[in-house]
Amino acid sequence: MRSIVRALLFILALLPDVRAAGLALVLSDSKGPYAEFSGALHETLDGSPWKIIASGGSEALDSSVRPDLIVAVGGEAFRRILARGGNTPVLAALVPRPTYEKILADSAPSRPRTSAIFLEQPAARQAAFIRQLLPGLSRIGILHRRDSTQALAPHVQAMSAAGLVVETEETQNDNDLLPALNTLLPKVNALLALPDPNIYKRDNIKAILVTTYRHQKPLIAFSPTLVNAGALAALYTTPAQAARQTGDLILTYGTALPTPREPSLFAIAINQNVAQALNLSPPDEATLRRSLLRSTEAR
Secondary structure (H helix, E strand, O other): HHHHHHHHHHHHHHHOOOEEEEEEEEEEOOOOHHHHHHHHHHHHHHOOOOOEEEEHHHOOOOOOOOOOEEEEEEEHHHHHHHHHOOOOOOEEEEEEEHHHHHHHHHHHOOOOOOOEEOOOHHHHHHHHHHHHOOOOEEEEEEEEEEHHHHHHHHHHHHHHHHOOOEEEEEEEOOHHHHHHHHHHHHHEEEEOOOOOOOOOOOOHHHHHHHHHHHHHOOEEOOOHHHHHHOOOOOEOHHHHHHHHHHHHHHHHOOOOOOEOOOOOOOOOEEEEHHHHHHOOOOOOOOOOHOOOOOOOOHH
16 A cells, blocks of 8 residues: 555656646736737636736736746737846747747846747648648748747648648848739738738838739738738637636646747638639638648647
């Protein structure tokens, strides 16, 4: 009997530390997707050993708050937390991979342990989505910045594996954005927008959409906001879905953060008015979702 008890204690010692602990939730903003994420994370962790002991901007982390883990939602929150210092593990959410990597590169070597659930969809899922959204069209264009070339590679590889031809064009600032776009669009059937805040920011969106429409090329986006503004479609993860994955990760790993990962849950939005204007007939959202889920299960 004593040997059984010792064996059980040994097994328990190997499990991640998920005992009652305090979590600080730091948001880049108090409204919109950040508020949605906050509400969903509270709901996911309700009744669990994890208690959210502080929530808000970085000012929520005053000297009296000593969390076991910090969840930073959005690039700005992640940047502020690392600049603040300390050794509390940090889990970033709703952050594009290039932003996460740049913030890490710019931070002090003594930074705390970090991980992330990225904003980008898995490359294979994105490629399958394009294949099913636009059957018969095979040339896809991507605008990128020089510092995001490494993050771009998995998408290029996945689309090539799916039989898509990828054309890329580099843009370094707002002044060369439209010239780069006008160079790229004649070569492709559609433009894929990856979530780079330096390219697809509020000041640029209208000009990008007008230019793609002038070339009669659809924009495949990463958020329903862009679909409402005039993109053809988007494959994306909602803030609530990202929060549920964040909560599940915390409950599974505790402060022993795993390596950064892509979102496991997704949603689809299609602008049928744009499809009609471009003489396209994409499948409906429910059909696309079922097809993507089947392709995921097949892998």
